[in-house]
Each structure stands twice: as C-alpha cells, then as structure tokens.
Amino acid sequence: MAGSTFGTIFKITTWGESHGAGIGVVVDGCPAGLKLCAEDIQAFLDRRKPGSSRYATQRKESDCVEILSGIFEDRTTGTPISMLVRNTAQRSADYSDIASYYRPGHADYTFDQKYGFRDYRGGGRSSGRETIGRVAAGAIASKLLAELGITVTAYTQAIGDIAIPDADCPISLLDLEEARTNPTGLPDKDASLRAEAYLKQCMENMDSAGGIIACRVCGMPAGIGEPVFDKLDATLAKAILSIGAVKAFEIGDGVKVSVTNGSTNNDSFRMQDQKVTKTTNHAGGILGGISDGSELILRAHFKPTPSIFQKQETVNQNGENITVQIRGRHDPVIVPRAVVVVESMTAITVLDLLLQNMTSRMDKIKQFYNPIE
Amino acid sequence: MAGSTFGTIFKITTWGESHGAGIGVVVDGCPAGLKLCAEDIQAFLDRRKPGSSRYATQRKESDCVEILSGIFEDRTTGTPISMLVRNTAQRSADYSDIASYYRPGHADYTFDQKYGFRDYRGGGRSSGRETIGRVAAGAIASKLLAELGITVTAYTQAIGDIAIPDADCPISLLDLEEARTNPTGLPDKDASLRAEAYLKQCMENMDSAGGIIACRVCGMPAGIGEPVFDKLDATLAKAILSIGAVKAFEIGDGVKVSVTNGSTNNDSFRMQDQKVTKTTNHAGGILGGISDGSELILRAHFKPTPSIFQKQETVNQNGENITVQIRGRHDPVIVPRAVVVVESMTAITVLDLLLQNMTSRMDKIKQFYNPIE
Amino acid sequence: MAGSTFGTIFKITTWGESHGAGIGVVVDGCPAGLKLCAEDIQAFLDRRKPGSSRYATQRKESDCVEILSGIFEDRTTGTPISMLVRNTAQRSADYSDIASYYRPGHADYTFDQKYGFRDYRGGGRSSGRETIGRVAAGAIASKLLAELGITVTAYTQAIGDIAIPDADCPISLLDLEEARTNPTGLPDKDASLRAEAYLKQCMENMDSAGGIIACRVCGMPAGIGEPVFDKLDATLAKAILSIGAVKAFEIGDGVKVSVTNGSTNNDSFRMQDQKVTKTTNHAGGILGGISDGSELILRAHFKPTPSIFQKQETVNQNGENITVQIRGRHDPVIVPRAVVVVESMTAITVLDLLLQNMTSRMDKIKQFYNPIE
C-alpha cells in the first residue's frame, strides 16, 4: 500500500500510530518565502487537543509540535517541512484486551484481513491521532491561503438532531467566536447548550452521538479546480471522506438537489460592482468542478463514535462469537475535535488546486517567465 | 492542468469534447490475458446512449467504439487499451448562440475564467459526452471484476421525490431487470411510472429534475482500500463526485449517521458458516477505509439538468446583464443515463484498489514470486 | 502495469502497437491558448519517418497525424490533446515466423515472461513505432518552449566510431542544416559521408551499428528542476533511457568527470553584461539538479539495431535451442531516426519542470493571483 500521501503540488505525507513513538507529517511542495513558526502550527493542533471539554477524552496529551526541516530564519525554504509530535501518554496496557477481538465499528477486522496482523494499541494507524499530521499541514495551507485573501472556516453544524437553523445562512450571521470556545463547536450558544444536554444523556446511556461539520471558503478566485477527475468538489470529497468516521459529503445544496428543479437550483449570474456574481449559491461555489468565485460550502457527516461502553456482540481472532464491553476513555462524539481536521483538509485541497491552476494559461506563463516584455 | 487521469495501477485517461472529432479513453495498467472484444465495450456504451427513452435527448448518435490498441487475439496484452468513439451528430450551429454568454448552472463561466476562452460547442469538455470514456473503461473493469466473482450494480434510487421504498433493502428484492428496461432506471415498475409522470410535468413546465443513483458491489473480498488518504470510500467519493452534476455522496447509511447513536450504528460481527460476517451493514461494507467483506453500498445525488427552456437571467462576456432562453435538445433528467457512469466509476475504483492491495503482505509476495517453495 | 504516462503537469500517455489499428498519444496539462495545428505535429513526425534514407526501413508508411481533441479555433483549450496515427503498412505475415522464438537483443522473451504471451507482430508495444506518440507530444512541447525563447536541438554526434570532433563545441559551429538533411543526422558533411560508408559496410556484413545523439537546450531560465528526486538531469535521464536501445546517458562532461579534478571540473561564475554566467560549462547547465541558466547539454548512447540478418542462436517457446535468421526490413542503425525522439523527450521534460517551477516562490504566487493590487 502507499496511501499516506495527499496532493499533487502541495503534497503531504502523514505517518504514525496512536501508541508508537510519535505522529508526524512531511509537507513537500510548500512555496518558499512563507513566514512560518512552530506557534502557527501549535495553534491549530491545540484546536484538536483532547481534554479541552468534557466531551473529549481526558487523556493528558501535550501534542507539542517540533518543526524538523524546511524553515530557515522563520521562512519556508521550498524544501520539505517535516513536523513531529511525540506520543507521550501511551499506555499499552489499556488496550491489551482488544488485541484478541474485533471491536464493532472499528477497523480492527479489516486491518487484520489486509495485513495479516495489526498494531492493536489504541487503534494503531486508524486512530484519530493520525489527524495530527493533517492538522499540522493544514495550519500551513491556511496561513498561505490567508496571504492570498482566502479564509477557510469550519464549524459544527449539527450534533445528533440539534442543528443550527440554516446551514447556508451568511457566514457573517454565525457566532464563530462562540463556536471556537464552547465544547460543541456549534456557532450558536443555545444550540450548543442543547447539544451538551444531549451528549450528557448519551454518556449516561453508555452510548455515542454523530453530527455534521460545515466548512466555508471565502475569497476564492474563480478558475480553481481541474475539469473531469480532479474537480475541486471531487478532490474535496476525497479529502473529507478520508477522515475517519465521515460517511457522507455534500457540496452546496448537497442531498437536497435530488428533489428540486433546475429553475430553482440554477444560480443566476448578475453583474455587481462590475464583477460577475451569482444571485444565489445552490452550487456551493463550484460549476463544472471549477470554483466560480463565490463562497465554497461543504458538509461532512460523521457517524457516532464506535467506542461505546455498552455490551456488544462480536467475534474474536479464533472465530468465536463473544460479548465484549469496551473500557477506557472515549469521546461520546467526534465532531467537536474534527472541526479543525475538516478545515485543514479543505485548506490543503484548495491550496493544491490553486497551485496547479497556475499553469493553465499560456498568456500567464509567458508573463511569469518574461515579466517585463 | 492535468486532471484527466484517474487511478494508480488501473489508470484511465479520458479525452474529447462534445463537438470535436471524437471522445476516447486510454486504459493503462489493465492486466494481460483478459478476454475482451468491442462488443463488451459497446454493451456498456449502449446503456448511456441518448434516444433510448423520451427523457433522454433525441439526437441520433451511434457511439460506436473502436478499440485501437492493447488487444491481441481477443485478449488484453497488458499494454494500453485505446478506445475511440467518433462524434457524428455534431452541429455547431445549434450552439453558436451560447458562445457569448454564461448559461446558469453550467461550466461556461468557470472555463472562461480558467483558460481565457472555451470551446463553447455543446459544453466542450464539460459535456456529458466526456463520460463515454469512463463507461468504456468501466466495461473493462466490470468484466475483470466479474472474473473474480465481484459484481457491480447501479440503479436509480430516486427521481425527484419518487424513491424506491428502502434503498438499503437486499439487492435480491430489487427488480433489476425492470431497472434495465424502463426509461427511469428505477428497479420498481410502479415507481418508474410515477417518475415518468413527474418528468412529463417537468417538461411541460420547461423545467428539469434531479435524482439519486445507488450502487452496490457484491462479492468484495475483505482488505481492499488503503488506510488514511486512499481509503476505499474516499476514493469512491472522488470517483463519483467527478461525474458532472453530482452534489453529494453517501456510503452505507450516509447522511443518516449524524442523528443515530453508536449502539445502533455499530454493526456486530458474528460467525456464519465459519466466516466472519456482520449482522447489519450500516457501514456500507467499509471499516476504516477498507472493505470488510460485506456488500458495498453507495449513493450519488444528482442535481437537475441545468439546461432548461425557461427564460433565465445571466451575464454575457461583455459584462452585461441579459435574459436568455436556451434552445436545443436536453434531457429533463440526467439520472437514467448516468446509472452506467456511476457503475463504471465504482468498478474502476474498486479494481484499482484491489490491484494495489496485492502488495500489502510479505507472506503473499513471497508466495507470488516463489510459488512452490 | 501502468507505465505509459510521463510527466506531472504536462503529462503524456502513449498507446499503440506496431501492427494494431494505430499509434497515439494523449497530452494532458497543455496550457490553453497555444497556437497549434496538425502541420506543427506533422513536421516533427516527418523527421522520424522511415524511408527518408537508405539507412532506414523502406516500408512505406504515411504516418499522418489526426488531432482528435483539445484544439478549438487553432488554439489549445487546456483540455487533453488526443492525437492518432493510423498504422497503414502492417503485414502480419512478415512477422509470423518470430512468434515462436525469442529474437536476441529484443524484448520478446521479457514480454512473454511478464505477460504470459505477447503481440509478436513487429515488436508489438516495444516497436520503435511507439515513439510516434512521443514525437507528436514533443512537437507541442517544443512549440510552447519556443514561445518562451527556449530552443531544443538534437543531432547525431556519432555513428560507430565516426564522431564529430568535439561534442561540446559551441552549437553555432555545428552545421545543423546539414544534420537535418543528410541521412545520418551528423552536423558535418564529411563525417556524415564517412558514416555512410561505415553503414554500407555494416549492411554488407548483414550487421548493424550504434551511435550517439546529443541534445542541447538554449535559452533556459535558471531555477528549473526540483531538488532531490525530480532533479532536471535525473528526470531527463529517465526520459532518455525510456527510449528503446539507449544504454547510457550523460549530462555535461558525463563519463569524463571520473578522471578529472575539481579544479578543472568546477565552472567559475563571472558577471557578464550584468548577468551571472559561467566561464565554462562542464556541468552541462545543471547544478544540484536545477538549471543554472547556461546551455543544457546531454548525450544518449544507442546500441546497434538488434535485428540483423546473420544467423543467430536462440531458444524457442518450447525451450529448445535453435538457430534463426531474421528476415524483413530493418534499419542498420537506429540513430538518425531517433534524433527527433531525443529532442522530443528533452522538450517534454524541460517543459514539465518549467511548469512545476511556477509554484516555487510565495512572492511570485502572490503576484500571480493579485497582479496589480
């Protein structure tokens, strides 16, 4: 297998298991000259850290990033940026009981089938800790995009059936400050409190909950994305589905489009301030796989955490039916910690296609290599 | 841009515009020794041909495939299989009026922004005809998978709000024969008749409809798909979203997972006939991005055809607001013709990851290169 | 296998066998807006056509190219350019005798080992005709580079031991007009006549000859090529060795460097006309895998045509030792027809890395996306 690399120009390779020496990422293809320091990365990592709320596992993990290469005098050099987060809290004993059987909803069985055995400690490579590498790379992509006037913002749109009223309302009406500080990631204080009550009940039931994360990209230039296979939306779909526990992806109106009509779903073009704009954005900012200059809107649907404390039926490696009860510390919902992961994967994807787009036109290439003529 | 290639081992490259000389595909990495002839391809292409029903454009297109390379004495040789379908029905005059403005819901504007100009005839590269190449390649992938006991079956699950009762019912209960012969692709005669009535009304309203296509893969071995970025579901999501007009992708229970709980959503493992099976299949056949041996289930949500005959507001290339009325022949719904496209992209993706999986284990590699020892 | 694609941004995929329906190439990632017509391609193809001299096979092949996609109103559209050359002269009967045994120096045995059988007609995929696709793509790359002031020129440097006096003399001193018109490709009339005499003798001996092709690139900007694995010279080496019959590759002083010293081999930098230049060019225009702005110089060493008419010992598919005598029409030397292939692969490689280089610097990316602001 060789599936740990994502991207064509801005290319990330993640590595690491939950209970190995550490987790990391190599970012290749980052342009030279971007101001960057460890704090930029750490700020992103802290957003996915456990222990920030009672709905996240209480393990004490420092998750301190070390930049090992690719930076000189606080700027990227154009060479690979290697980043490392040591695992500090691993206690293999906690997980030894799951070595012999397959947890329902987990990748235990499929890893064993694929590789013949597995690193059973804490989910190994399929652990949520793998996303540390993505988030570290996402911090770089986001910072670079910001210098081009492009901002990527993800937030919780729903936990269980508690959803914010209209996912497609203008981003300016969302309380993003609230979303960053409350334990659910919902950009609405009241909804967040209700979601907390729901999660509390899930925990009492020894059960878990799912939810939805939305992500928006403002300031997109038109023309980003390649027709046919490397469409912007198709590449985003892969990026988002590659996050563990995501079971559905929507762009713009998403699943609603099957029940609407063309006369409603088509976004009219209109001139505004001498620029081509759309009067609506059912398309979610993409036409024919290419950005149209309006806001990008996507949604990721997360399944409930598979680790629940109820008794469950499963089989063990000897092929016997057994009943198990998982112990340990597990989030009752993945969504709040995954917000920054969705944001990171979106930023990485948009940046990669934005860089690819630089070679699409002969006139611009001529200008690039002969800037004065 | 370089986005016309899909796959790692089984690699397809499509080319061609709606009104150029033709449409085609190069399939590289197809194993040697597969029995293959033009009829195998033609049978698939005929499933996407227009004119098979009144809900598809009535243009007369032969869409006859010619295999140009890669076959010798009716077997694949392991070298690239190049296939060509000539465009025969192009009449550029039909489309000359759309050269100067941007059709709402189409890729006219974004192509112009990306490339500086566009081949405006019939949608150019963003035309639905591009999928001919995918379907020709899909025919090969499907035939190869069938030899391994793996069958891929797509069908219409919904047109507008007319949906078959339960998308997740056993495939054996679906009337697939009906789906192959009626004009909607719905595997239920009654639903299909209601969908026809709905489409008739859409056409009277000079409007269009959306719908849902489901796809199932039976006979999957466990272990297919790579952890992290090249997960089976993530790669399928990209494959499916790369089809024009798809706005959402679901695997297994899809968007329903956000409102369920872990105790319900987890599929229990149980021994059956000395094999590990799951008692339910909310996961849609994938755990941690890797096939678990149960049926693969995915859904694609298609937007309504953007070409409608009502008056629409848009802008032209001079930056003026105008009102336009598109003429010509356009399907009121894309879904029935797209069924074989979804099936093809699914087959291509599954096959590519199945081939990639052959290198995952040392013991099997040793056995492969030293079969007797 | 999936080895028929070359390049990252400017990506070519060749297909076709000697005696199938035709030979072709898909060029993906060609920027939009390049003036291009079939004559541009044909001019290149004519340079590799057989029958132009008595040292090339006398088969009558028209090798007329048809452009099937990617061009609109005489300009590239940014979408894949598919090109097709029909095989017209195939007579399988000529080759039926070689179906059962392995020609020495050919790929018959290795194809059988890899694929279980082979298309034995005329070498199948390993035929020199495969290079038609490369040359068609090379015509596009060369034309595009020319618009940026970059010219790629290949010529024969040696046939057997008849070599032009100094391969590294200034390109202005070479008689390139002579090279284009004489049957050897040597840029020196006298040397060419001597080479002709040598080839005549080889033919009388029912034997064949090898030779060397040099290629130079003038007008290179500095900075092209990626450090580490995708170095300009490394990528050129792959491009050139991928041409059948090439057994060695040199950049700059090449094999001479092992016997020189650093004090001689280092090229001093000096200012000239306010530009950084090198006083010598032992490096062949590349330092650390990146172009230094001076002329690029490479050489490819070709083995003698393996098809000779002498009796040879070999084995057949039944594992029996046999003596064979190959019949048919075969060039006594590959070199003259391969000149344009070397030129094409060089142009394709340089262009691809030149496009990749556009994303290397943050300041230039900012300028690209915000040109005036």
Add this chain to the structure above:
Amino acid sequence: MAGSTFGTIFKITTWGESHGAGIGVVVDGCPAGLKLCAEDIQAFLDRRKPGSSRYATQRKESDCVEILSGIFEDRTTGTPISMLVRNTAQRSADYSDIASYYRPGHADYTFDQKYGFRDYRGGGRSSGRETIGRVAAGAIASKLLAELGITVTAYTQAIGDIAIPDADCPISLLDLEEARTNPTGLPDKDASLRAEAYLKQCMENMDSAGGIIACRVCGMPAGIGEPVFDKLDATLAKAILSIGAVKAFEIGDGVKVSVTNGSTNNDSFRMQDQKVTKTTNHAGGILGGISDGSELILRAHFKPTPSIFQKQETVNQNGENITVQIRGRHDPVIVPRAVVVVESMTAITVLDLLLQNMTSRMDKIKQFYNPIE
C-alpha cells in the same frame, strides 16, 4: 515543487537539511510482516558515515537512526515507516562565510534563483546528508529483496583513472570483503592502495577526484520493469542521477555500445539446466526495459567533489566578481561514501517495480484472490 518523493508502490519521501534539526525519510507502501529493527537500518547508515577513513570528512557525527512508526513487535505493519536521524554536529559558524557568494560547482546559485533565498548552512537540502534518508529506506528495500533471493551489491569501480581491470567480470571474482573494509571501496587491494596514493596527491594539491560506482543485482526474476516510460533501466537512471554529483549512467555495456555491432552486442539465448539463459550479458540484464533474469549491471559516474581548497573565481550576491577560498572539512572524493547510496537507490527501484509487476497478469491475479478455494 514536490520532488522529495520517489516510487509508486514502495514510496519514499526524504526531508531535512544539513544543519536543521535532523534528516529523515518516510517509507510508505512497505508490505506488512517484514522482520525489521533499528539495527538493520543502522548497519546501512554506518556504511555512509564520515570519519571511517581519511578520505571522508572528519566531523564526528553519530547518525543514529530512530524508527518512529510502522513497526510493531519487530515486524513492519504495512503503515508508513518514519525514520529520523538527528543532526548533532552542526556548527553554523563554519559556513557563515559562504552565505554571500556562490560556490563553483555547488547548488548555491541555482537554489537562490529558484527560491529567492537559501539555507546556506552546509549546503542545506543539497547537502550529501540528504542521502541518509535514502540509505535508511534502502536498508529496508535490501532486506525485503534478500527475502526473495535478490541481492544488491555496489562497489567502487574507479577512482580517477585507477579502475579495477574489468568491471564486467563475474561478481564472484571481486574481493567484496576488501571493498567493504578499505577506504576506497575498490574490490581489489592493490588498486585501492594506488587510489589512496592518488587521493593523497589530490589533497596535497588542494584538489579533488571523481570516480565510478558499479552496482549489480543477482537473483532477479524475469519480467520486472514496465514497458515504455517506467522501464527498469529508465527508472534506475532517474534513481541514480538523482544522487548529487552523478553525471552519467550506464546499463550493461553502456557507452561502449555506440562503437560495437549488433552481431557482437546481441546476447544469444540458450537453454541451461532447463532454464532460458543468455550466453553473454551485454544488455546488463534488461531487454525492452524489462528484466531478463540475468544479472543487472549498472554504473554511475561521479564528478570530483566541488569543495576544493584552491582559490576560485566566482560572484557574490551583489553581482560582483570575487576570488574565494573555501575552508572547512570536505572529502577529496565522494565515491567511497556514495557506494551505499547507489546500492540503496538501486534496491528501492528494483523493489518498487517488482511490486508493480504483481498486477501484470490476469491468471496470477485470479490465483492471488482465489488461491485454491
């Protein structure tokens, strides 16, 4: 840029600068179940360590490898293997003088042109230390190949004009034990002593020397390598030229083929012990880009170390002509330390194509997925 990754299935990504925190590599796509520990890697790294002879720089570098992921209970898990070697001996002060000017023969100028500035400490990313990552990955590839009966052996063939008598003599006649222990890597004690005398003289002259490294692969199965662009020899050429200071690559008879004839150069096939063999091996084990089952033989030509202590002319970043004299510690010849790098890149390339080859035949794929059942 994104050029730090090599390989398709067995994929390595190196990172790190001479004077950053460390150097490393991520190996993705290594099959699961290979016995592996840090000592396997360290043994390879020790072969490239400086200080092992007076012809290598005397810096004291420990170069201790740490395996950060991908190993569980002493076996590879199929997930990425991340390896780290900390830089311990960096003293930036040593290099501060070279920040302002361009060393002849180095990549200082080209990095500045590409990226706008450079990490000037010790050559930054273009330092020979980058090869640590390659060697760490090569140790894994070599160990895996050994389990399949394939051995990769590199050695010094020449330093300056002191070459071992016949590079193509049977490997059994080479004194490989001598090559591993003497300071030149030449598999001949007398030649090594003469080379030492030559190097001593180079050092007295404040000059440097070049040389040749040969590499042989025994036990190759036939069928490895993909026709057309991913030929075994073409991919090896890229792998070897990507090593800094290599200026030429030869396979088999290499540069000698241009002056030979087909009747001499063709290797006859003969049956031996009921196997197809070749009576000679001018081809170096490859026909049509695919291994023929005989020994693989390649050669890499290294230029003299560009760092010499004589006065040299160059320019500085202000565009002024200056005379410089480089100080510090530099090897008078790169070759002895590069032997293990050539061996590593060869092993990585062979392994990657060997894994790719597993999908070439339908009959073997069927057998793989339905072995007997």
